[in-house]
Amino acid sequence: MKLLTEVSLPDYPFTLNHRAPILMMGSCFTDNIGRLLERYLFPACINPFGVTYNPLSVKRGLEALMHKDAYGAEDLDRYNDLWFSFDHYTGFSAPDQAATLQNINHSFKEAKEALKQAGTLILTWGTSWVYRFNLTGEVVCNCHKIPAKKFTRTRLTTREIIASYESLLPELFEFNPKLKIIHTVSPVRHWKDGAHGNQLSKAALLLAGDVLGRQFPQQFFYFPSYEIVMDELRDYRFYTEDMLHTSDQATRYIWEKFQEALISKSSREIISDLEPLLKMLEHRPLNRNGEPALKMTTKMQEKREILKTKYPELDWEKM
DSSP states (O other), X not given: OOOSOOOOOOXXXXXXXXXXXXXXXXXXXXXXXXXXXXXXXXXXXXXXXXXXXXXXXXXXXXXXXXXXSOOOGGGOEEETXXXXXXXXXXXXXXXXXHHHHHHHHHHHHHHHHHHHHOSEEEEXXXXXXXXXXXXTOOBOSOOTTOOGGGEEEEEOOHHHHHHHHHHHHHHHHHHSTTOEEEEEEOOXXXXXXXXXXXXXXXXXXXXXXXXXXXXXXXXXXXXXXXXXXXXXXXXXXXXXXXXXXXXXXXXXXXXXXXXXXXXXXXXXXXXXXXXXXXXXXXOOOSOTTSHHHHHHHXXXXXXXXXXXXXXXXXXXXXX
């Protein structure tokens, strides 16, 4: 007896593995899946501009990675004694201008190299609502707690999203000819405009992605994370207490689907081999100096050395 409607996964003409870098940009859902890729030592660069919710800010970040060498003082603004960039989220801000630029450029240079080398770019759009800074008319990634009257909030049309990426994608594929893009729509709901407003926002993202996938069928692909949560996980127990963000259990479920559809067989074997070691590392003994804990540490070190020999290509410094 079937108790759910299972979402069909596409047959992708490529897989992700531990050899080719993966760049991930977009909403907090990108962070969730990205941290799992990091956990299993995939060469993943995750949200170098911070969490970015709307397609135009994601596009702006990608254009910067292609065309800028670094961010400079001219790219910063100041508010409430903090220097910040409208291209970045608040975690990069600092009272000192030099520190802000150092934070931004450390992440930026890593991402620029990742985009050059990446086999896969994963883009997660969260909302089609954007904030335009009134002084410049530019869409911002984050408002940095500047008063709302300084911005105009609008919802992007499907056509606006498509037009912005029709110009971006050929440039991206010229910058990195081997690049494949996986597009997802975040299942996290944006409730400011209510249930109907959230659905309209998501619909624009889904429709735009569908058109782009048909225009670039060899390079732009869709992964149905939104549909998996809406249809397979149609229950509030798969959400956190705010009833808007997906729970760790839901993220794990989507991760299993993601592996099934997109992770190579060899990398799934690596994941399986790493899991026992990761569970040991995450275990917190009550008495770290006790004999059981010391035995566990020795066992972990032995297992780590065995795996390092078996998989020398992995970045073991991250574990």
